[in-house]
Amino acid sequence: MDQQIAKIITGGEYLVDEPLSRHTTWGIGGPADVFVRPANRRELTGLLQFASENQIPVTVLGSGSNCLVSDTGVRGIVISLAGTLKSIHLDNGDVRAEAGVMLGHLVRRCLQAGLTGMENLIGVPGTLGGALMMNAGAFGEEISSHLVKVLVLNLEGEEKSYLRDDIQFGYRSSSIPPDEIILEAEFHFEAGSRPEILERYKQVSIQRRARQPLRQRSAGSVFKNPASGLSAGKLIDQAGLKGTRRGDAEISTQHGNFFINHGTAMADDIAFLIKLAARTIKQQFDLQLELEIRTLGFEPGFWEDAGLA
Ligand SMILES: Cc1cc2nc3c(=O)[nH]c(=O)nc-3n(C[C@H](O)[C@H](O)[C@H](O)COP(=O)(O)OP(=O)(O)OC[C@H]3O[C@@H](n4cnc5c(N)ncnc54)[C@H](O)[C@@H]3O)c2cc1C
Numbered sequence: 001m002d003q004q005i006a007k008i009i010t011g012g013e014y015l016v017d018e019p020l021s022r023h024t025t026w027g028i029g030g031p032a033d034v035f036v037r038p039a040n041r042r043e044l045t046g047l048l049q050f051a052s053e054n055q056i057p058v059t060v061l062g063s064g065s066n067c068l069v070s071d072t073g074v075r076g077i078v079i080s081l082a083g084t085l086k087s088i089h090l091d092n093g094d095v096r097a098e099a100g101v102m103l104g105h106l107v108r109r110c111l112q113a114g115l116t117g118m119e120n121l122i123g124v125p126g127t128l129g130g131a132l133m134m135n136a137g138a139f140g141e142e143i144s145s146h147l148v149k150v151l152v153l154n155l156e157g158e159e160k161s162y163l164r165d166d167i168q169f170g171y172r173s174s175s176i177p178p179d180e181i182i183l184e185a186e187f188h189f190e191a192g193s194r195p196e197i198l199e200r201y202k203q204v205s206i207q208r209r210a211r212q213p214l215r216q217r218s219a220g221s222v223f224k225n226p227a228s229g230l231s232a233g234k235l236i237d238q239a240g241l242k243g244t245r246r247g248d249a250e251i252s253t254q255h256g257n258f259f260i261n262h263g264t265a266m267a268d269d270i271a272f273l274i275k276l277a278a279r280t281i282k283q284q285f286d287l288q289l290e291l292e293i294r295t296l297g298f299e300p301g302f303w304e305d306a307g308l309a
Contacts, residue, residue: 011039029069062130070297099129116192233257
């Protein structure tokens with residue numbers, strides 16, 4: 001397989017048995033059989049066609065800021081668009097950006113152009129592709145709010161596009177099929193007052209720093225807030241779980257929904273704490289929490305004993 005991939009990925013990067021801990025913000029995760037960062041769409045399309053013809057499983061990763069990868073890693077090909085496919089075009093309020101663009105970069109480009117609508121998302125790590133898949137949001141704003149169109153590639157390497165209304169966006173979810181790869185998206189933003197946008201940007205950054213353990217390795221919020229309007233972090237705090245540790249994994253003492261890797265935590269340690277939190281919240285408050293993070297490489301049914309999918 002490696003030699004055939006080498007013929008397709010001539011400008012990009014491909015690595016065999018690559019530890020995914022190098023590609024997640026948690027710094028956790030076993031190896032991918034092959035890890036590929038294609039240089040351009042032609043390489044990506046060629047790779048998908050090769051994988052499809054040879055029935056090799058494909059997994060897509062952005063910058064791994066919302067993923068827990070198992071200690072045994074992921075079989076087949078893992079494709080990352082972080083650091084590649086990163087062009088941005090601005091034309092008045094119309095903005096077109098490729099999926100590998102870092103969200104923070106896109107927010108700053110909009111700010112510089114005096115466009116309003118993205119400033120609340122400053123500080124959300126990750127790529128545009130990951131943000132769209134997760135419908136990333138903060139302070140009442142979601143990435144889908146100003147979306148016009150999304151271009152995707154299916155696993156056979158064929159392109160197709162969705163208009164905003166073709167996609168159902170929910171709380172940290174989108175109906176874009178998990179076997180499609182987002183290539184680029186178009187947005188429309190209104191012109192705003194630059195000083196006001198900058199002020200909002202600063203306020204959001206200050207609030208984030210005050211509330212979240214941003215200097216430690218995490219994947220942001222592990223659980224979704226329950227539909228009843230409660231906060232998962234506050235429930236975990238009320239259950240007395242903040243500061244609970246297993247090895248180098250800890251439920252943050254600052255924010256109950258952030259789980260920290262202090263250095264050498266394994267996926268197994270984080271999974272233990274996740275299950276402990278879900279079971280405790282179920283017992284104490286009769287509430288079933290749901291995962292916000294995406295889990296990769298775990299055996300089917302691994303999460304079921306804690307009521308998690
Ligand atoms: C400190 C911290 C703070 C955070 N704060 C927030 C917050 O305020 N709000 C919020 O919503 N999130 C937050 N997050 C979570 C995370 O940053 C977002 O979910 C982000 O949008 C994920 O982007 P990513 O590129 O890292 O995606 P990844 O974590 O790599 O992937 C997430 C999912 O998207 C899929 N995916 C990625 N790229 C593509 C693509 N091109 N095509 C198809 N599927 C793709 C993956 O398969 C996976 O299922 C935070 C995380 C951290 C570490």
